Amino acid sequence: MDVVQDWAAYxxxxxxxxxxxxxxxxxxxxxxxxxIKSWLLPLIDQVIRKPDLATIxxxxxxxxxxxxxLDMLWQTVVFWFKMARRLLFWGVLAALGLWxxxxxxxxxxxxxxxxxxxxxxxxxxxxxxxxVARLAAQGRNYGGKxxxxxxxx
Numbered sequence: 001m002d003v004v005q006d007w008a009a010y011x012x013x014x015x016x017x018x019x020x021x022x023x024x025x026x027x028x029x030x031x032x033x034x035x036i037k038s039w040l041l042p043l044i045d046q047v048i049r050k051p052d053l054a055t056i057x058x059x060x061x062x063x064x065x066x067x068x069x070l071d072m073l074w075q076t077v078v079f080w081f082k083m084a085r086r087l088l089f090w091g092v093l094a095a096l097g098l099w100x101x102x103x104x105x106x107x108x109x110x111x112x113x114x115x116x117x118x119x120x121x122x123x124x125x126x127x128x129x130x131x132v133a134r135l136a137a138q139g140r141n142y143g144g145k146x147x148x149x150x151x152x153x
Contacts (some may be wrong), residue, residue: 048054100108 046053099111103111
């Protein structure tokens, strides 16, 4: 911090040669800063004198900052989700390409046929199990015989 203060004193000191060298740039900065200061000081003064406005302004600043932080977090989540989706897409594409490269088109076709038959058999088995469970829940045996009612009636 001392270094910054030393350089600020060096640049802003009126007797120094640096002030003469950088005065055109500093003059523009000084004009802009004084214009902003002349616009903001009456507003700041009003807020300081009326605590109600100061409280509302502070709450407004807190809400705006929290919304900005939430927006940054949302953008981070969206970025990672997009990156994961792209990695998944390109990984699957690379895996399919490697599969095609190692097995060849005929081998891939044989694999697809084998797995479609295996999954078709499993689907048929579980569809039959679901049908049996549905009929059992309705109070019927799978053979079509009615069960004797249980209970008072």
